[in-house]
Amino acid sequence: VTLGSVARFFCAVSGSAVISWELNQRSLPLDSDRITVLPNGVLQIHDVTMRDAGNYRCLATNxxxxxxxxxAELTIxxxxxxxxxMKPHIIAGPQNISAGLRQSVVLECLAEGNPRPLVSxxxxxxxxIDVxxxxxxxxxxLIISAVKAHHSGTYLCRATTPGTRNYSIAPGNLAVLVPPTLVEKPESQTRPRAGTARFSCQAEGTPVPRITWxxxxxxIHSNGRTKMYNNKLVITQIIPEDDAFYQCQAENSQGSVVSTSRLIVVLSEDRPSAPRNIHAETISSSAIxxxxxxxxYNADKVIAYSIHYMKSEGLNNEEYQAVIGNDTTNHIVDDLEPARNYTFYIVAYMPMGASxxxxxxxxHTLEDVPLRTPELSLTxxxxxxxxxxxxxxxxKLSRGRVSAYRLSYRTATDEQVISVELPVPSENCTQYLLQGLQPDTIYLIRMSASTRVGWSQPSAWNSHRTPKTSSATVPPAPNLELEPLNCTSVTVRWHPAPSDAVLQGYKLSFHPDGQSEDSLLQLPPHDxxxxxxGLNPRVKYHVKLLAFSANGDGYQAHHTVNTPGCPSAPNRRLAALPSPDHIHATANSSSAVSLSWGRPAFSSGKHVSYSVRYGPLSPSDAATVRYxxxxxxxxxxxxxxxNTRYEFAVRLHMDQMSSPWSASVYQRTLLEAPSSPPRSVRVSLIEDDTALVSWKQPDQPDLSVTHYTVLYASQSSWLAGEWQVLQREGEPGLPWNFWNIMEFLKGLFQTFESQGIxxxxxxxxxxxxxxDGPFSSTVELRLTSETHLGKNNPRHAEKTAFIDGLYHMDEKPMTGVIVGVCIALSCIFLCIFILLTKSTTHRNSASSKMIGQVRNDVMRSAASSANQQQAENAEVLLPMTRTHFIDAKGGTNLMINHAGPIMSDAQSKRKKWSMLNNNQKSNGNKSKVSNRDKCF
Structure with missing residues (x-):
């Protein structure tokens, strides 16, 4: 230092210690007012002289x-x-200090000047200043001992030349750390069920205390019904479990303080019980x-229901509420986020309280197409x-699991687009190398993303020029990172890639999407x-960076970034972005509907896109919602x-924003004429002059049939093309794939007997x-002379077969019946013989009884098998009436129920040998089914 000026030494130690100074390894005398030692370890020497020169060191003692x-050597x-x-100059001014209550602080102010300045x-x-x-x-x-809260503030050190207005000022802030104290404590409350409780807790202290409940x-974590904001605790939709003690804790680095309050929940005696059997079904990507x-209990007193729902994953989820009347027990919750889990519960309200x-x-809501595509980086x-x-x-943007990416590229001069589809495995796919390209060529690249629902709109084209072919080694592309600093600034960071090239600097350029490149910024190599x-908020920018050397420009890194919106000037378009209006739906055919809508006036001149959501109106068809x-x-x-009613809605997309879904419009597709004939046509003779014809609807889902046309004719009339016409009304409520429809054809024998048909x-x-739809294949019914002679013995066609395009009645040969009966009786006698041989004398009578029982069971089983065969031939018949049908003319005792014609006892006896033969076949089938069940 210069002779006559000031010198300053500083000694810092960790822990509590007393600091003293030595000069040339001897204690420094403090008898002069020129020398000052501060408690914080600072040594100040004013008006230094030659004898102040030497080696200084500090000594810390505890x-x-x-x-x-x-x-440290001081040279004069x-x-x-x-x-x-010389004007006054402050060499060491006060520092910003934080100190606890009752601690001592030192505010240093060392100034020099000629003449010596005065310090205030x-x-x-x-x-x-509190003295x-x-x-x-x-x-x-300035030394302040035992600081208090009111000592906090900014202190100014002023050095002034005596007798002049020349001065210098240095500020320093003193923060006195104060333990928290509660200035407003939460109060105990009594609230009814489903009410709202609010607790307030205000605290003071330095630093500002943190409130915890x-x-x-x-x-307590803020979630669902419990919210914490502005040091307040709010509990909505109070339930009995909320009856508890609540503590407010204020805490900072100097300590903590707690206050306790009580919430008492009052329950009504005649309150309704909770709604039961809650069921949620996904309708679309945004509705459940x-x-x-x-x-x-007390369901008649319910006046309203409130539906509460929130996201199931994460903390600090906001709970939403919808109130509906007591006239319904279902509600569609919409405006949900796609591919998210939501938790629901319901509360019933009555005048005296809530359940x-x-x-x-x-x-879980369904997935949706991605809202946008990832930002691309090209290198x-x-x-x-x-x-x-x-x-x-x-x-929030993927709206489901991304299953694939589609990368499309082309040259700037070629319209042919090449697309590469990249399936996404369990781990995310984040890069792809395009190879075999042309050097020094501008390529346009864009991407679209897909979920299971479908593909998003492709991104805008990104341009990139491939490097020139050169034998010289140029620097590789740097590793580029972009981070929005605020709504008008972006921080660009990069790391040079490993290379032997000697960098001379970097070239940086940026421009908004859709505009030409600005001038290059040249940066030094060490940056x-x-x-x-100076960027615009909510704008997509392209940033390009390359390194250059003596051999030329290196390879370029190209990234994009979106600037956020400014908090002080929020984008009003976000809140004002309306849904499309004037939506009209028109059915063009049985499988197509045309949809049109209006474009918002403010969006003129801007690139907009739309999402159309459609699906059947029935909630059971929620899985068929498409986009x-x-x-x-x-x-x-x-x-x-x-013939299906569909629901349609439209959403607007603009500037990476989306409007809410528009109001739904509904349109039913047109009817479709039958394109196939009725199925499973069967004809059975149930009386001498009456036949039963049955069929199923055509094999077309959602087909509406108004009537059926039945054509019937004798053989001679059929050959002449002359048909009798009978119309049967359709059954619009029948499932197309289950029920049979039937109709009676009466008076057949009187019509054809004279002709001997x-x-x-x-x-x-x-x-x-x-x-009208096509006619079915011709079904044949054979009428024998036995049919005419046995007018009092109604017959039923047991089986039909399709031969040469016609169904024929299957007449079983008598020989087969006799052989079958003989085999069955042989088996029965063989079983009886074995049982008699193995039985003791004590059980002879029981064996005889068993033989009789076996015979009865066999005969009973044969009769049952015959009836079962009739039901199989008729399949499932839709009866004209639900009760048994009996011909009131007295010609027969035949009955028809929902399973088809039922044989009388006389018929059963006449056919018992045939039935017994059928029963053997049936038993064989049952044995196979039983073995199959055991295997499972």
């Missing part, structure tokens, strides 16, 4: 040990003449159908490749970070089911408002 520092530079005048202190807030416990040490250092000693049953919470149910490693990399989409400022991405205002949805033919077709 009860445990004594430590000396290294020596002699003055060449009188000291010149003041507060920045113009408040007077109690405050003193000045040395030439202007506890329930019966357990920390909730259904329940009314409370078991308990119902059981909670969790349901070339050689003149013939481009490395495309991206970051996985967050769940690895740069801030781009279409389109940029036009009209679309024709195809592949629909005939033995064959009878039937054809059936289905019709509706759109037209």
């Amino acid at each position: 009860m445990a040990s004594r430590v000396r520092s290294r020596e 530079i002699p003055a060449s003449g009188p000291r010149p005048l 202190w003041s507060r920045a807030d113009s408040k007077p 109690s416990g405050a003193r000045v040490l040395g030439n202007g250092n 506890f329930k019966n000693g357990q920390m 159908l909730l259904a329940w049953e009314r409370p078991q 308990r919470m119902s059981e909670q149910v969790t349901q 070339s490693r050689s003149p013939t490749d481009i490395l495309v990399s991206w970051q996985p989409l967050p769940p 690895h970070q740069h801030a781009i400022t 279409v991405q389109i940029s036009e205002q009209t679309v024709t949805v195809t592949g629909l089911r005939p 033995l064959y009878f033919f039937v054809q059936i077709s289905a019709s509706n408002q759109e037209g």
Whole structure:
């Protein structure tokens, strides 16, 4: 230092110690007012002289040990003449200090000047300095002992040249750390079920205390019904389990304080019980159908229901509520996020209070197409490749698990697009190398992402020029990272890739999406970070960076980044983005509907796209909800089911934002004329002059049939093309794949007896408002002379077979019946003989009884088998009436029920030998089924 100026040494130690100084390894005398030692270890020497020169060191001493520092030399530079005048200058001003209550603080102020300046202190807030416990040490250092909270503030050290207005100021902040104290404590409350409780807790302290809430000693997390904000605890939809003690704890680095309050939940005696059997069913990617049953007790007093739902995963999830009337027990909750789990519960309300919470149910919304695609980063490693990399989409944008990416590219001068589909395995796919490209060529690259629902709209084209082919070694592309700093700034960071090239610098360029490149910024080679400022909020920017050397420009790294919106100036378009309106749906055919809508006026001149959601109106068909991405205002949805009511909704996408779904419109597809004939046509003779014809609807789902046309004719009339016509009304409520329909054809024998006709033919077709369907194949009914002679013995056709396009009655040969009966009797006698041989004399009578029982069972089984065979031939018949049908004319005792004709006892006896033969076959089949069951 210069002779006559000031010198300063600082010694810092860890722990509590007393600091002293030594000069040339001897204790430094403090008898002069020129020398000041501060409690924080600072040594100040004013008006230094030649004898102050030497080696200085500090000595730290406490009860445990004594430590000396290294020596520091003070050299005095002699003055060449009188000291010149110098304005005041503060060498060491006050530092920002944090101190606890009742601690001592040192505010240093060391100034020099010629003449020596005067040092004074003041507060920045113009408040007077509390002189109690405050003193000045040395030439202007302020010492405050046992600081209190009111000592906090900014202190100003002012060095002034005497007799002038020349001065210098240095500020320093003193923060007194104060333990927290509660200025507002939570109060105990009494609330009814389903009410709301609010607890308030305000605390003071330095630093600002952190408020934590506890329930019966357990920390409370903000979630669902419990919310914490502005140091308040709010509990909505109170339930009996909320009756507890609640603690508010205020805590900072200086300590903590706790206050306790009580919440008492009042229950009504005649309150309703909770809603029962809560069931949730997914309808679409944004809607879930909730259904329940009314409370078991006091259900007649319920005036409303409240539905509560929130996301199932994560903390701090907000709970939403929907209130509906008591006239329904189902509700569709919409505006949900796709591919998310939601938890639901329901509360019933009455004038005296609310019920308990119902059981909670969790349901998952369906996936949706991704809202947008990842931002692409393009880098070339050689003149013939481009490395495309991206970051996985967050769940809010992917709206489900991304199953594949589609990468499309082309040259700037070629319209032919090459696409590569990249399936995503269990781990995310984040890069792909395009190879075999042309050097020094501009390529346009874009990407689209897919979930199980479908593909998103492709991203905008990103351009990248492949490097030139050169024998010289140029620097590789740097590893580039972009991070939005705020709504108008982006931080660019990079790391040079390993290379032998000597870098001379970097070239950085950026431009908004859709605009030409700006001028290059050239940066020095030692820079690895740069801030781009002056950007526009909510705009996509392209940033390109390359390194260059003496051999030329290196390979380029190309990334994109979106600037966020400014909090101080929120984007009003986000809140004002409306849904499409004037939506019209028109049915074009039985499988297509045309949809059109209006475009918002504010979106003119901007690129917009739309999502169309459609599906059957019935909640049971929720899995068939589909989505279409389109940029036009009209679309024709195809592949629909005939005569089905569909629901349509449209959503607008613009500037990476999406509007809510529009109001739904409904349209039913047109009817479809039958394209196939009725199925399973059967004809059975049930009386001498009456036949029963049965059939199933055509094999077309969702087909509406208004009537059936039955054509029947004798053999001669059939050959002449002359048919009798009978119409039967359709059954619109019947499932197309289950029920049989039947009709009686009466008076057949009177019609054809005079002609001696033995064959009878039937054809059936289905019709509706759109037209007539084709006729079925011709079914033949054979009428024998035995049929005419046995008028009092009604017959039933046992079996039909399809031969040469016709169904024929299967007449079983008598020889087969006799052989079958003989085999059955032989088996029975053989079993009796074995049983008699093995039985003892004691059981002879029992054996005889068993033989009789076996015979009865065999005969009973044969009769049952015959009836069963009749039911199989007739399949499932839809009766004209649900009760048994009996011919009132007295010609027969035949009965028909929902399973078809039932044989009388006389018929059963006439056919018992045939039935016994059939029973043997039936028993054989049952044995196979039994063995199969055991295998499982």
